[in-house]
Structure formats: structure tokens, C-alpha cells
Amino acid sequence: MTRHTLRLATGPGAELEASFAALRAELELPGDFPAPVVAEADAAASRLSAAVAAPGAGVLDARDVPFVTIDPPGSMDLDQAVHIARGTDGFVVRYAIADVPAAVVPGGALDAETLARGTTVYGPGTRIPLHPEVLSEGVASLLPGVDRPALLWDITLDARGVQTAATVRRAVVRSRVRLSYMQAQAVLDGEDTRLDTHDELGHDEIASLLDLLREVGTLRQERERERGGVSLDVPEQEAAVVDGVPLLEFRHVLPVEGWNAQISLLTGMAAAQIMLDGGIGILRTLPPADPRDLRRLRRAAAALGIEWPRDVDYPGLVATLDGRDPQHAAFMEEATSLFRGAGYLAFDVERGLPLPDGEGGRRHAAIAAPYAHVTAPLRRLVDRFGLAICVALCAGEDVPPAIREGLAGLPEIMSSTGRRAGAFERGCLDAVEAAVLRGRVGEVFDAVCLEANEPGTKGEILIADPAVRAKVTGTGLEPGERTKVRLTVADVAARTVRFETLAVPAPTHDS
Template sequence: MPRRPLHVTGAAEAPLRAALRALRTELAVPDSFPPGVLAEAEAAAKAPRLPAYDATDLPLLTIDPPGSTDLDQAMHLARRADGGYRVHYAIADVAAFVTPGGALDAEAHRRVLTLYFPDDKVPLHPPVLSEGAASLLPGEPRPALLWRIDLDAEGRRVATDVRRALVRSRARLDYAGVQRQIDAGTAEEPLALLREIGRLREALEVERGGISLNVPEQEIVAHDHSYSLVYRAPLPADGWNAQISLLTGMAAADLMTAAGTGILRTLPTAPDGAVARLRRSAHALGVDWPHHVPYAEVVRSADPTDPRHAAFLQECTTLLRGAGYTVFTDGHVPTPAVHAAVADEYTHCTAPLRRLVDRYAGELCVAAVAGNEPPEWVRSALPALPDTMAMGTRRASAVERESVDVVEAALLSGRIGELFDAYVIDVKEREPSVGTVHLENPAVVARVAGGTAP
């Protein structure tokens, strides 16, 4: 979920890990849940509100990074008799465990998001729920919001349904294993269809002018007295899986706009200045970007296995600035209400274990399909939710920004006095001695202030 995923290897007592622990203290990140919250979570884990509809016969599977236990989504893909496809997508039903107005609910509103540090995460909900009773772990019956989305032969959505259901995942898979099975032709049809549907949805994304950023994960590897930077390029399976989530978020937005009450994730078109800065970064990194080629096409052509292109994709996340949440009621959908990167109306609804707003979006969609008014706890909280999410997003951005600074400092530690090849990618117009440089190796972006301008 972070825009710039970072991961640190090495012993817990290593200097970089110590610096990251100090950063958590400096940013006043909560390190534990209050006793009352933990007690409520324990009780909820033992007695969730279970739905009447039983869908445990549906052979769902999850796809997540290795070792993940906070599993928000599980899917089952199938062909329809008319030549189209049926997507079942189960989303963890956090509302089955959280009592509105209770201690657990109040703590979730205080935390807003799971925070990701390079060496750890600070969860939105206590692990007894997020990694236990509410997580879609294999072999365990779980309450979920079960989406059924029918697609035609081109991957276009033709019907949507969502309801509360009891589900049971059959398998926990990771991206590399999924990619191997699909490439080898050994994947059974529900998994093999991920490539087929994913590619169709990617083609439709291109058609509508959308763009998905396949940002590589940066792994900071500890050596005896230094660190090195390694990129892990996303696999095609990462992108196909992301298309199922995007499909659901777009379907949810349509349900809410039709019902007249909802919350959308919006993003304005990037200003010319931001695109111009990104062009300078591309030039500095040796990424070919002809003037007649639009931004989206350049991003799609970038090779995340190439360190220069990987660094460019990291810089592309700057164009996501300005994203926010927009609430609408009584049928007054705001204009524009589009997410520029998705190139359509869109909402967050597929990660409720890690993002507060998704719990509310899910409730709004269930109510819309049933033809009911949203619950009072949703309607009363909805007006303040954009500000709540903005506060949480600012904190998450600070965590990401400061973590990157700490990691870059570690990469350059012990190298004082060395000369580095670097490119100037931005200069402050009125102060030409102030600007931003991009080091070629390691791929560090640094602010430069002072000195003598030429």
C-alpha cells in the first residue's frame, strides 16, 4: 500500500533498524493498543456477527506477499456460459467485529491506516483480528463481503452484486508461486484465468486512458559495514491481481453513485509543472521520453527490472499527489469525481483490515444493492471521513518520507568525501543554488541547498 515500498534486511540491532525505531518514537507512532481496545478485540474475535448466507463451498484463494497474514481479499474466477467471466471477490468483513462507537472503533479512527516502515508495520487493528479472526486465512470460515462481478468476453463489467456471506479460502498463494504456475501451464482454471482476465482489464485501462504504477519494491541489504539498494520488480501476476481490486473499486463507485450516497477516491490531473519535473527526471535517468509520447505510455513502457527505470517509476509517484476522498449525499455526485490514474470513478473498498475508509465503502455498497438506506453509524460518520482519511494519509506520507530519508542516509553513510555521478532534476527558480539532484548509484534523490551557483 505504500507508494514507495521499502524493505530492510539484516539483524535487528543493525544501525539502520535502530534508526527506524528512533523514527517511530520521533513521529509519535503508537507502539501498542490500549488494554480496553485489546479486550474488545479479543471478545469480538470469539463472537463475530455471522451472516446468514453460506458460501463456504466457493473455492476461494488468496494472493499476497510471502508470510502475509493480514489477508483482506480472496478470489474465485470462472467462465460464464455466454463466453464471459464471473469474478467472485471476498473482502474481509471488519464490521462483523467492530461495534460502532466502541473502543475498537475509536482506536481505528485514531490510527486510520496501517503504517508501513521498511522493517515493520503498525497495524490499524489489533493482530488478533487483522492477522487472526478477521483475516481470510485458508481453511477458516470467515464473515466477508462477497462481490460477484460478471464480465463479458472483452472483460467489460455487465453485472454487479455484493452481499454478506460466510466464506472459506482454500489456498494461500504468493505472487511468485502464482507466476510460476501460470507460466508453466500447471495452474488450474480459476487461477489460470487471472492472466486472461487481468490482460483484458489492462487493455481496457489503456483504452480509457488509465495507468497503473508498478512501483518496484526497494530492498535495503545490510553488509558488514554498509548497505546496498536492490530493486524487486513486480511480476505480471502483481498487475493482474491489482486489476481485480481496481475492477471492484470501480464497481463500488458505480453502485454508490447510482444510490446517491457514497465516498469516492479522487485524483486531479497532474499539473504541467509536475509532468515537466518528471520529464527532467526521465532525462537525468536516461529514460527515453519523446515529446510526442504521453506520460501514460512512457510509464507502461518502463522496465522495472532496469534500475534506472525503477528509479523513474519511483519518481512517478509524485504525480499521485492531490488524491483525496469526496463524500456525496442525496444524489449530488461532485464534478469532476474521477480518479485521474484510474480514468474513471473509483473508491477504496478492498483493504478494510488496513484502511479505515474501506469499511464504510463496503457498508454503502451492501446497502445500495439491497435497496436500503446505509446504517446510521455510516451516515453519521460520512461527512467527517475525508478529513479523517486526510489526517491519516499525511501521517502515512510522513512515515514514508522520513523512512526514505533514513534509508538514503544509511546508503550514504561512510561515503563522505566520495564523488557521485548525479543529475540536477529540479532547480528553485529564484534561488539557483537550491534544487534536487538524483544520484545515479545508489538511486538517491537529494535536496541541495547552499553553495555557489554557476
């Protein structure tokens, strides 16, 4: 699906603020954390700090490893830190993940609150966190220049980037530098970039690590295509309010974001296999694309002037696309519809929570492999469960009872809270779109049709400037085709934008 970035340089203004507040109320999103949750989070923060100062038995001291984090600018809830080195026959990927399982006491107030929230919710100028900030932006976050508890993944790859081994254990780590995607890409491109490294890591060391990230990320992308997986670099729809003026634009995904994402995918695939081998866990699943949708996508490619040879499969075509090209971006938007119905599969073979027969029900179709969410525990509840299971299995220990007992209900929790978070993000963006377009009702815009119903009378269109995706009605709508549309509604309070296709004049004949 299209990703959205919602940021603010100043306040959104009274009208947008009122629309956001109404949406929060409609969706019954949580507000401040209750006092018992805050008290428990404070106690957890003290406990984590003490554990770092005096690591227990079996906790690896990995503070000598020069980890870096790569995230959107301004991020404080840093779940992951990465380091890559060359090994004897390939590479060693070390991926530190925030040790949220150590912070949450099973059955406590914090545990109950995270079960209710499910995920961090983002909107313009607002963030409704899964955990109190003393944890999510404090002692549990892998901020640079400080020692932190972590769950450290050690993954070895051969020279082609194929995983040969993987394990995870508790550790103490120290990130050296926090990079934004733009900073990381600038370093890779050889630009002179000012970095805050806390005097613990030189520019050349950072550049060397990022070069290895590019090398490993590229190899993993090649292996992804070989197994039939696909990653879509769909341009992000970015909303901003600067000096009270709402703005919309498309931000193109940087290459380093794709390479960084491959490390997360690698870890999720390793976690899934550990859980499958152990007979207990929770997978992120996605059914395969419907052949009818693939045929429809071929028609869309033709309408957009994208050559798709019959002997080239879908992953092979995607590898040739460039999101900076408007036709390619529209095609990738349409391609997201191939993979719908993502869910979670919880299993515990010993307790009678079975796995489906065959590979199909266990796989994530876009990744083309079994996969689990384990790399964002500060922002996503399910990752805490997956990490706790993997740590126990790798140590040869029993999975904690509270984790085991909570597995069966976790898919529904993640489904419902994920829908709520998505509705808030989309609703906020709808309000910003309406604010951007409010004074332009009646104007005609060039657009590309993204989706259309069978009669071609209703659908969705994409406009490049401003960066808007909206509903449209009319006639002759065909996915992938260019069209002209007129803006008919732009209502901030209702968070609604509507367009209609231009009527085609009837032919005239001389008498």
C-alpha cells in the same frame, strides 16, 4: 509515488532502532492497544467465529469456491481472496474481502481507536496495526485452510473485460492457498514451485486460476489505457537489515502484481458506481495533471533518450516502458509527479453533503474513472465505511446510522493519518539510507536527476547502487539528466542524506 518495502532478517541494530523509536515519538504514533480495545477485539473475534459456525439468514455459503490470496511474502493480514471463472459471455470475478464492518461495534472502544489510527503503519521490523492482531492476523484475516466471514463481490465481465454487473453481499468463504507474488509469478512462468495448499487445491488448479488472472488482468490493462488511465510499475525501493548490515536495492514489480492490482481497481470502480447511484459514499479522488507538468515530462523523456511521438498520449507511452531499464525507471519516478493532490470525497445527498457538479471532481485522474477504497479494510479505515455502504445499498437496506454520521469527518481523518504513516515510512528509509552510506562521505556517485527547482540548484537524485533517492544541491540540475554527485552528509540519528553536484572546472586559456 515510489513504493518502499522495509524488511528485516535480523534486528536493525541499536543505532537504527534508536532512530526508529525517536521517529515514532516525533510523529506521536500509537503504541499498544488499550485494554478496553483488546477486550472488545476479543469479543468481536468470538462473535465472528460463532457467525461462521452458524451463518445467519442471507449469508451466502461460498466455501466451495476455491479462493486464493496473493500478497507480499509473510503477510498475515490478508484482506482479499480471488477466484475467476469463465462465464457465458466472458468472465466471473469473485473477490472476497475481510468482513471488518461485522467486527467493529459503532461507538465502542475499537471503533474510536481505529478512527484515531486511520491506517496500519509499516516500518523495518515493525508494524503498527489498525486493528488488534486477534482480528487483523486472526479471525478476520482470509488465511488459508479456515472458514472466514467475508464481503463477497460478484463482478461479471464481457469478453473484452468490460464490467457488465457487480454486487456485494455477506458470505462465508475458505481460501485454499496463500501465494506470494514471487510464487504466483513462478507458477505462471511454468517453474516448479513448492506451495502450501493445505491439500485442498492442486497445482494444476492454481495454475489454471492464475492463467485466468493473467487473461483478465491483461484485458483490464487494455481497457485502462482506452479510457486514459495509467498504472506505473515504478521499481520498489527495498531496505533490509541482514545480520546487522543495512542494505538497499530496487525490486522490479512482477507482471502478476499488475494483474492482481487490476482486480482491486475493478472492485473499487464497481464500488464507486454503486455509491454514486445510491447518492451516498466516499470516493478516492485525484485531480487531472497540469498541462505544464506534461510538457515538463516530455522534456524529461527527451533527456533520458525515451522517444515520445507527438501522436502518442501519456498512457500510451507508459504502456511501452519497462521498469528494469534505468532510463525508463527514472522516467516513471518523474511521472509520479503528474498526479498530486489525491484526497477523499464524502457525499450524502439526502443529508446535504453534496456531490460536486460534473464528472471532474468525482474522478480519480490516474484511473480515469470514479473509484473507491474498499479492498483493504484490515489496513485502512475508509474501506470499512465504503464496504458497509455498498453492502447496504446492494441489499436495499438503509446505510447504518454510525457509518452515515461518520462520513463527513472521514476525509480529514484519512488525510492526516495517511500523512503520518507516509512520514514514518519515509523517515525509516532515510535512516537506513544514512546507515548504508555513512562510511562513504566524500565519494562520488553516478545519479539521475528526478526533480529540480526552477534555477536548477536544488532537487532530488536517484542512485542505482545502492538504491537511494536523496536531496541534492548544486548547479545545472535538470530532471531526467545524468549527473555526478558527491555525498556530503550521512547522519543516521538525523535520518539525513545529502549530496552535491560536482563543480565544473572553469575553462582555461593559453596566455
